[in-house]
Amino acid sequence: MAKYRVDITEPAENYLVDIVKYIASQWSAPFSALDMMDLLEEAMTGLSELPQRCPVIRDERLSQMGYRKLIVKNYFVFFSIDEKNKVVNVERILYVRRDWLRIL
Template sequence: MSTYSVHISELAERDLKEIGRYIAEEFLEPTIALKLVDKIGDAALGLEEMPQRNALVADKRLSTLGMRKLLVDNHIIFYDISEKEKTVMVIRILYGRRDWLTLL
């Protein structure tokens, strides 16, 4: 089984930091925030093996671009795969109830 190199965009890194900040400050739950950020980060890095296991995004425009999604609790990791380079690029990490179609 071949493995892929996982890269996280600056925007996705900002998304993850914002998720942690929001939970820590708005809900006053820094421990829960840290656990969730770790869980999402681990899931993203776990895409190094079999990243195709997750479905393409249901939106026609995004699926044509090869955009896939991975659900982690109430959050969605959006990514695409380069088979040629054996890389996974994490594009965004968003709260599932946001209007993410307008953000991608």
């Protein structure tokens, strides 16, 4: 089985940093913030093997763009797959209650 390279875009990386900062400061839980970061990073790294296991988003516009969604606790990891180059592009990480259809 071919492995995929996982690339994390700048918006996704920035939101990951924001998640950690928010949990650490608003909840006064720095260890929980680091645990969440580790969990998200592990989930994204796991996309290197069989990223097709995550469904294509049902929205017509986003499905045409090839966006898929991975659920990690209270966050959605949005990504697309470049089959030709065997690359998974992590586009965004968003809190599940955000209006992600409008944001994406």
